[in-house]
Amino acid sequence: MKGVRLPRIDKDPELHEMLKKYSRLSYGEIWTDKISGHKVGCISVDEQEAVRKMFGAEKAALAVHDPPYNMVAFQQMSAEEFVQWSFQWVMLTNELLSKNSSLYIWLGADQKNNFSPFAEFILMMGKTPFKSRSFITLRNQRGYGTQKNWMSVRQELLYYTKGLPVFNIEAVYTDIPKAVKGYYKEINGVLTENLERSKSENIRAGNVWIDVQQVFHLMEENVSGCFAQKPLKAIERIVNASSAKGDLVTDFFSHSGTTLLAAEKAGRKCFTIDVDPVYCEITIRRLENFRKYGKAGWGTSNPFEEEIVKDEELQEYLFQKYKIQITNFL
Numbered sequence: 128m129k130g131v132r133l134p135r136i137d138k139d140p141e142l143h144e145m146l147k148k149y150s151r152l153s154y155g156e157i158w159t160d161k162i163s164g165h166k167v168g169c170i171s172v173d174e175q176e177a178v179r180k181m182f183g184a185e186k187a188a189l190a191v192h193d194p195p196y197n198m199v200a201f202q203q204m205s206a207e208e209f210v211q212w213s214f215q216w217v218m219l220t221n222e223l224l225s226k227n228s229s230l231y232i233w234l235g236a237d238q239k240n241n242f243s244p245f246a247e248f249i250l251m252m253g254k255t256p257f258k259s260r261s262f263i264t265l266r267n268q269r270g271y272g273t274q275k276n277w278m279s280v281r282q283e284l285l286y287y288t289k290g291l292p293v294f295n296i297e298a299v300y301t302d303i304p305k306a307v308k309g310y311y312k313e314i315n316g317v318l319t320e321n322l323e324r325s326k327s328e329n330i331r332a333g334n335v336w337i338d339v340q341q342v343f344h345l346m347e348e349n350v351s352g353c354f355a356q357k358p359l360k361a362i363e364r365i366v367n368a369s370s371a372k373g374d375l376v377t378d379f380f381s382h383s384g385t386t387l388l389a390a391e392k393a394g395r396k397c398f399t400i401d402v403d404p405v406y407c408e409i410t411i412r413r414l415e416n417f418r419k420y421g422k423a424g425w426g427t428s429n430p431f432e433e434e435i436v437k438d439e440e441l442q443e444y445l446f447q448k449y450k451i452q453i454t455n456f457l
């Protein structure tokens with residue numbers, strides 16, 4: 128099946144219902160991976176007891192959370208409500224992280240609305256045991272609002288720690304060669320130039336990541352139907368820098384399963400949850416697809432390609448609503 132992308136599942140409740148029947152998890156259930164021990168739970172982060180139970184006695188070295196802050200943008204929750212809600216899951220994260228661990232949070236800032244909920248959120252984080260470490264910006268290639276404003280090309284990523292977690296310095300280098308020479312420093316009586324002193328010929332990512340491409344439909348890692356997929360390269364960087372092989376990594380808002388896939392690729396174990404059975408299914412399928420075909424996503428196809436070919440009701444629906452024709456799939 129080539130060239131057929133699913134429309135956004137979150138915007139189409141009927142399509143969502145049709146795909147739900149292919150989800151192996153019902154709400155409240157947990158899938159355990161027999162190969163690497165990953166877990167995918169169809170649980171709301173608000174069900175704290177269920178999340179604790181999923182972890183058992185295990186603690187994670189790293190949490191990478193990407194909450195649905197678009198609820199604020201769509202005015203479904205005020206910034207204050209969002210932050211009160213977030214405080215609960217941040218404190219749960221604190222409980223489930225080990226003594227020396229890292230927490231990364233992807234967070235939006237609505238520039239049309241006082242950069243909400245950014246300010247409220249970082250003030251709330253000050254009331255938790257986490258220590259602020261870095262405010263990372265991902266520089267997207269494409270943006271919006273170019274005519275009467277500075278093009279919006281940033282994605283915010285907050286980095287917090289507790290205790291003394293690992294930070295693997297070799298994981299922070301990009302593929303971009305160092306271009307600037309001429310910073311001299313005396314080392315043991317010898318004047319050296321910065322390139323001689325460097326550990327690498329390439330620059331470090333620093334806290335402005337300019338070398339990560341945001342996901343779009345022509346990329347292999349694209350998971351059509353999902354609307355908020357984060358770049359795998361960014362999460363792999365986080366996992367490689369802030370955890371060690373064999374560590375447990377967690378993500379409370381799995382969606383397309385990017386953190387789980389990054390953990391699998393890096394030899395870590397991942398416990399992840401999503402409130403929605405369809406995204407849980409996509410998360411599991413993404414891992415299985417990667418193991419079977421070595422692919423990070425479905426590019427211009429979709430995670431339900433085998434079912435769509437057989438499901439006439441779904442085919443009819445996609446044709447009537449989106450003019451997607453099954454013959455295109457074959």
Ligand SMILES: C[S@@+](CC[C@H](N)C(=O)[O-])C[C@H]1O[C@@H](n2cnc3c(N)ncnc32)[C@H](O)[C@@H]1O
Binds near residue numbers: 172196385401402
């Ligand atoms: C912004 S997306 C995460 C994107 C993810 N980082 C990726 O790369 O695909 C947020 C996800 O949170 C899920 N979600 C919303 N409310 C939730 C809740 N109360 N508990 C757990 N998951 C929730 C949504 O279903 C959605 O899939």
